[in-house]
Amino acid sequence: MANGEREVGGDAPAGGFVQLLTPDGERVDSVTTADGTTYTVDFTDEEYRELYRDLVTVRRLDTEATALQRQGELGIWASLLGQEAAQVGSGRALRPQDMAFPTYREHGVLYTRGIDPIMPFGLFRGVDQGGWDPNEFKFNTYTIVIGAQTLHATGYAMGITMDGKTGNADGEAVIAYFGDGATSQGDVNEAFVWSGVFHAPIVFFCQNNQYAISEPLERQTRIPLYRRANGYGFPGVRIDGNDVLASFAVTRAALDQARNGQGPTLIEAYTYRMGAHTSSDDPTRYRIASEVESWKARDPISRMKAFLTKQQLADADFFEDVDESAKKLALDLRERVLAMPDPQPVTLFDNVYPHGSPEVDAQKAEFERYHASFEGSH
Numbered sequence: 001m002a003n004g005e006r007e008v009g010g011d012a013p014a015g016g017f018v019q020l021l022t023p024d025g026e027r028v029d030s031v032t033t034a035d036g037t038t039y040t041v042d043f044t045d046e047e048y049r050e051l052y053r054d055l056v057t058v059r060r061l062d063t064e065a066t067a068l069q070r071q072g073e074l075g076i077w078a079s080l081l082g083q084e085a086a087q088v089g090s091g092r093a094l095r096p097q098d099m100a101f102p103t104y105r106e107h108g109v110l111y112t113r114g115i116d117p118i119m120p121f122g123l124f125r126g127v128d129q130g131g132w133d134p135n136e137f138k139f140n141t142y143t144i145v146i147g148a149q150t151l152h153a154t155g156y157a158m159g160i161t162m163d164g165k166t167g168n169a170d171g172e173a174v175i176a177y178f179g180d181g182a183t184s185q186g187d188v189n190e191a192f193v194w195s196g197v198f199h200a201p202i203v204f205f206c207q208n209n210q211y212a213i214s215e216p217l218e219r220q221t222r223i224p225l226y227r228r229a230n231g232y233g234f235p236g237v238r239i240d241g242n243d244v245l246a247s248f249a250v251t252r253a254a255l256d257q258a259r260n261g262q263g264p265t266l267i268e269a270y271t272y273r274m275g276a277h278t279s280s281d282d283p284t285r286y287r288i289a290s291e292v293e294s295w296k297a298r299d300p301i302s303r304m305k306a307f308l309t310k311q312q313l314a315d316a317d318f319f320e321d322v323d324e325s326a327k328k329l330a331l332d333l334r335e336r337v338l339a340m341p342d343p344q345p346v347t348l349f350d351n352v353y354p355h356g357s358p359e360v361d362a363q364k365a366e367f368e369r370y371h372a373s374f375e376g377s378h
């Protein structure tokens with residue numbers, strides 16, 4: 001079926017998208033897009049169950065983070081609520097050697113890379129830089145500057161090509177995450193140009209959650225975002241971003257093409273930000289409740305649960321076990337966040353340059369003297 005002809009239960013945007021699991025939990029065997037590519041998945045029963053576990057776990061961790069922020073334990077939180085399938089599906093589609101470049105909302109992808117979920121919490125609590133070793137986990141640090149990571153990812157993808165690490169089935173590939181709003185940034189345009197021209201081994205994964213803070217999608221584009229890719233000379237595919245199977249299938253295929261030397265792909269994951277932009281935002285000021293309600297019916301987790309139940313792949317005990325272990329992880333996370341030590345103010349100057357700098361050292365010394373001047377005073 002052509003991408004342009006597909007209508008799925010009235011929930012597909014005009015122009016259609018790749019969907020392998022309907023909101024009611026019905027499995028679509030395969031989808032063939034207008035360019036003749038057929039997408040499907042071939043999971044074992046256990047793999048289906050594990051995907052469900054991932055979805056529930058990342059949502060539970062996110063819920064805990066939102067609660068921590070509301071209790072004053074985090075300065076800010078950028079919730080992934082509603083975007084679990086886009087993130088878990090694409091994250092699990094990465095092969096171990098693939099490198100990911102996230103924004104600030106990719107907690108679900110981070111989880112699939114095997115990073116301890118505590119890692120970004122220092123950043124949101126304001127007690128450290130929120131870092132991990134990008135090379136160890138093949139997951140770059142969070143980027144707040146909208147769109148900037150698409151350029152970093154493009155440079156990295158061109159670099160691994162020059163290093164001879166691509167061009168075969170075992171090669172490396174790169175994925176860059178960004179939002180619908182980011183597509184209006186110059187950086188993303190430049191990343192598309194360079195990747196297209198240099199045939200870089202990269203997948204651009206755009207989570208179109210319909211908003212850039214308060215700005216709706218129609219303020220970013222007159223055409224569906226995935227069609228932008230045509231202008232840069234590489235394929236664009238739109239997927240149901242609330243379908244973990246479609247997210248896996250299309251990302252896996254695009255990454256494999258990239259590693260085989262067939263150049264970039266733009267994936268538009270059509271989804272919805274169910275929560276606020278961040279905990280500092282009040283979405284009731286710019287969107288109506290009925291819109292949020294209509295997206296609840298397309299929830300990524302309930303459709304997977306419906307599928308597992310209908311196919312008799314899981315029973316009540318399984319679902320209870322998943323909920324319980326997710327809760328345990330979340331409560332453990334909470335305890336560890338509360339126990340994070342406050343940093344000494346002077347550590348602000350650490351890690352500015354890898355090998356130090358006389359200027360920064362001088363500023364640090366002055367800062368220490370200044371703080372010492374308060375000693376003994378009240």
Ligand SMILES: Cc1ncc(C[n+]2csc(CCOP(=O)(O)OP(=O)(O)O)c2C)c(N)n1
Nearest residue numbers: 105144145146179180181182209211212213
């Ligand atoms: C270069 C730059 N400009 C502006 C901002 C402020 N800002 C933070 S998030 C955001 C909206 C991003 O929207 P989108 O790309 O759709 O991602 P989403 O937050 O919806 O995941 C903006 C404008 C920023 N962080 N960086």
Ligand SMILES: [Mg+2]
Nearest residue numbers: 179180211212
């Ligand atoms: Mg957005």
